[in-house]
Amino acid sequence: MISSNPFDSALARKLKAFLPLSPDELKWLAEIQVTPRVVERGKQLTHEGQNGHRVFVLQAGWTYGYKDLPNGGRQIVSFPIAGDCIGLRSALLRTADHSFSALTDAVVSSVEAEDILKCVTQFPRLGTAILWAASREEALVVEHLVNVRRRNAIERTAHFFMALAERLSLVGLATEAEFKCPLTQSVLADALGLSATHVKRVLQQLQEQNLLTLRKGRAHIHDLAGLRKLAGFQGGYLNQRD
Amino acid sequence: MISSNPFDSALARKLKAFLPLSPDELKWLAEIQVTPRVVERGKQLTHEGQNGHRVFVLQAGWTYGYKDLPNGGRQIVSFPIAGDCIGLRSALLRTADHSFSALTDAVVSSVEAEDILKCVTQFPRLGTAILWAASREEALVVEHLVNVRRRNAIERTAHFFMALAERLSLVGLATEAEFKCPLTQSVLADALGLSATHVKRVLQQLQEQNLLTLRKGRAHIHDLAGLRKLAGFQGGYLNQRD
DNA sequence: CGACGCTTTGACACAACTCAACAACCGTGG
DNA sequence: CCACGGTTGTTGAGTTGTGTCAAAGCGTCG
Numbered sequence A, B: 001m002i003s004s005n006p007f008d009s010a011l012a013r014k015l016k017a018f019l020p021l022s023p024d025e026l027k028w029l030a031e032i033q034v035t036p037r038v039v040e041r042g043k044q045l046t047h048e049g050q051n052g053h054r055v056f057v058l059q060a061g062w063t064y065g066y067k068d069l070p071n072g073g074r075q076i077v078s079f080p081i082a083g084d085c086i087g088l089r090s091a092l093l094r095t096a097d098h099s100f101s102a103l104t105d106a107v108v109s110s111v112e113a114e115d116i117l118k119c120v121t122q123f124p125r126l127g128t129a130i131l132w133a134a135s136r137e138e139a140l141v142v143e144h145l146v147n148v149r150r151r152n153a154i155e156r157t158a159h160f161f162m163a164l165a166e167r168l169s170l171v172g173l174a175t176e177a178e179f180k181c182p183l184t185q186s187v188l189a190d191a192l193g194l195s196a197t198h199v200k201r202v203l204q205q206l207q208e209q210n211l212l213t214l215r216k217g218r219a220h221i222h223d224l225a226g227l228r229k230l231a232g233f234q235g236g237y238l239n240q241r242d
Numbered sequence C: 001c002g003a004c005g006c007t008t009t010g011a012c013a014c015a016a017c018t019c020a021a022c023a024a025c026c027g028t029g030g
Numbered sequence D: 001c002c003a004c005g006g007t008t009g010t011t012g013a014g015t016t017g018t019g020t021c022a023a024a025g026c027g028t029c030g
Helices: A008-017 A023-034 A088-093 A115-121 A123-152 A153-170 A186-194 A196-208 A225-233 B010-016 B023-032 B090-094 B114-124 B125-150 B151-172 B187-194 B198-208 B224-231
Strands: A034-039 A044-046 A055-062 A063-068 A074-078 A099-102 A106-112 A178-180 A212-215 A218-221 B034-039 B045-048 B054-060 B062-069 B076-080 B100-101 B106-112 B179-182 B211-217 B218-221
Touching: A008 A023, A008 A123, A023 A115, A023 A123, A055 A088, A055 A115, A063 A186, A074 A123, A074 B054, A074 B125, A088 A115, A088 A123, A088 B125, A106 A115, A106 A186, A106 B125, A115 A123, A115 B114, A115 B125, A123 A153, A123 B076, A123 B090, A123 B114, A123 B125, A153 A186, A153 A196, A153 A218, A153 A225, A186 A196, A186 A225, A186 B054, A196 A212, A218 B045, B010 B023, B010 B054, B010 B125, B023 B125, B034 B114, B054 B090, B054 B114, B062 B187, B076 B125, B076 B187, B090 B125, B106 B114, B114 B125, B125 B151, B151 B179, B151 B187, B151 B218, B187 B198, B198 B211
Parallel strands: none
Antiparallel strands: A034 A106, A044 A099, A055 A106, A063 A074, A063 A099, A178 A218, A212 A218, B034 B106, B045 B100, B054 B106, B062 B076, B062 B100, B179 B218, B211 B218
16 A cells, blocks of 8 residues: 555566565565556456557456456456456467546556566566466456355355455455455356346345345445355465465 | 477467467577476376465376266366467466376476466567467366257267367367277266266267267367257357457 | 166255345435 | 536346256276
């Protein structure tokens, strides 16, 4: 949050959770993240099929990655938050496999895909850290896949919030008790693979069981242990220092 | 299939679909893939939580990546086939986020995670190709996520077989009309997020509608266009040469 | 030849969806 | 400051896709 040091971007903070970075590496990292710009809520950052050679590093705000379907539905795949990279995979794949939009007004810096690759060769340690971040994002997708297919509505929702809380707290955006959370019921529905009305019913149950409340853009965790138990949540794959 | 040239591994063949490789690069690629060994059907290659520093390159046979759940269920995430890397992500993440087992007897070479990273720095082109392969695998997981959550049982099954056929044909293991496919109904169930009995019903429908038959370990495609239409399948994210 | 793994079939149950209508909230402009 | 329109949330009734359970058939391999 406090970022008096210009080299201390959200991304730098996250990577440092993986391995310590040298001043040189931090300097390079800062240099490739050019002029941040604001993306308005609802605006699309990248779209599926585009062959993007730019990677966005999210500095603030919430975004979501998703795929639209011919039948009008959509599946939200991920919610990149501050410190996350958007389109890192697309930059390598040449053509993006899904789209990203801003959920709230957001601040992003963009990075040339070139620079990322150069970084891997010229600053191997930093490169490794970036690859780690990318792997972590994939692990999240796998976890999400398992979650939406193998847990029932209430467990699934609980698990989703546990994983989200853990990611947010890693970048200082959540406490054990609550965090800002601008997700509407219908956005949650698209992410969790439920109908909006059913999300409502589930949130009601979570509240009645004194586990979690979602109100006015904030999530309040009343019983962390209870939620973890309900969700069968194993943290740890998100945050690992060697 | 025919591999008289010792440098022409399944992996090399796949990477060449991304960009041409020099003799030096092919040589190095062959060198790091040490003595292939056989993994018996049913045996586990890696397990979740293990901190693996080895990557397996599959030369022949079928494997599957999955996560077990506390309640006894499991979700199959991917089916690595010849030319695919197993545990590439785990090698970076330090601890594996899911497990891999052999579906049939399989032949794997193993590679030091070290060597992969070295390769990225010393043979940038080859490194890029490997990163491409890794991204492609992630795109597959995203597609699978969308598939299991946003399509109904029959569309989902059709889509699964379309994607599988495309991958197999890329490494010469499928024609437009048929391919070897050692998936049992209960394995399919674990992958598609259906019960085994429902998989049965769906396969029956596909057969009745003269679209696809799965019999005796082979899949027969009767109506490719019909299947693609039913599935809403957009190929292309699997195979792209620049 | 028996046993085990896989497939096939049927009856029944339920989690989650759809549809529909209404209520609360929120930013915007008059 | 209030009126308004759009978005988001709330509630209920009825429907359905898919799961569960149970039992029998069929290969094939030792």
